Amino acid sequence: MSTARILLVEDDPAIARSIIYTLERDGLSVTHSLLLGDARAQISRQPPDAVILDVGLPDGNGLDLCRELRAAGSLPVLVLSAQGEEIDRVLGLELGADDYVSKPFSPRELLARVRGLLRRARMPMAMPALASGPFEIDAEGQRVSLHSFPLDLTRREFGLLTELLRHRGRIRSRDDLLGAVWGADSDSTDRTVDTHIKTLRAKLQEAAPEHDYIVTHRGMGYSLKV
Ligand code: CA
Numbered sequence: 001m002s003t004a005r006i007l008l009v010e011d012d013p014a015i016a017r018s019i020i021y022t023l024e025r026d027g028l029s030v031t032h033s034l035l036l037g038d039a040r041a042q043i044s045r046q047p048p049d050a051v052i053l054d055v056g057l058p059d060g061n062g063l064d065l066c067r068e069l070r071a072a073g074s075l076p077v078l079v080l081s082a083q084g085e086e087i088d089r090v091l092g093l094e095l096g097a098d099d100y101v102s103k104p105f106s107p108r109e110l111l112a113r114v115r116g117l118l119r120r121a122r123m124p125m126a127m128p129a130l131a132s133g134p135f136e137i138d139a140e141g142q143r144v145s146l147h148s149f150p151l152d153l154t155r156r157e158f159g160l161l162t163e164l165l166r167h168r169g170r171i172r173s174r175d176d177l178l179g180a181v182w183g184a185d186s187d188s189t190d191r192t193v194d195t196h197i198k199t200l201r202a203k204l205q206e207a208a209p210e211h212d213y214i215v216t217h218r219g220m221g222y223s224l225k226v
Contacts, residue, residue, distance in 0.1 A: 022107035164224035
């Protein structure tokens with residue numbers, strides 16, 4: 001496996017130094033941008049395997065770049081957030097980051113998140129195309145449509161939907177979903193699952209307003225009614 005290349009966009013020199021040190025010591029190759037403009041140039045020159053993105057940057061808001069990247073493709077993005085209350089927005093419909101870490105964070109925690117991101121991005125989807133009722137899934141391209149309406153899902157939303165589809169009609173607990181979609185070593189919480197279910201449900205309802213495919217079982221988890 002070739003060395004994964006990470007683009008770090010962070011203007012605080014102390015934070016950047018500690019991140020670069022930790023990631024490089026773990027064998028990752030890191031390119032560092034202090035500015036959004038430079039990051040955009042780097043990405044168009046040579047797209048990295050993942051982006052670590054600060055929010056407050058001297059020439060703009062990192063979330064703008066997050067939105068652009070999400071609109072352009074599926075490059076994994078981890079947001080370094082200073083504002084906990086923005087999490088729903090960062091992970092949600094509008095911005096669709098793959099993960100976030102709130103400042104202050106430990107470099108080890110960040111490394112674990114980056115490793116998780118890379119692992120999921122490289123995971124071969126050893127799964128035949130799934131067609132189930134109104135859903136059609138092209139596992140390889142991670143494209144899903146509902147009633148032939150293409151859905152624009154983040155990696156996590158895609159993971160949740162396929163996990164629920166595989167076990168359709170049965171209740172999956174938040175723990176089941178965390179394990180299947182985020183991995184056993186994740187320190188994400190039930191709230192992370194709820195946030196992504198919320199955005200997934202909104203996208204499904206956009207495609208099929210008359211249905212509510214995701215059923216919430218209070219205190220137990222979620223199931224998919226197809
Ligand atoms: Ca900053």
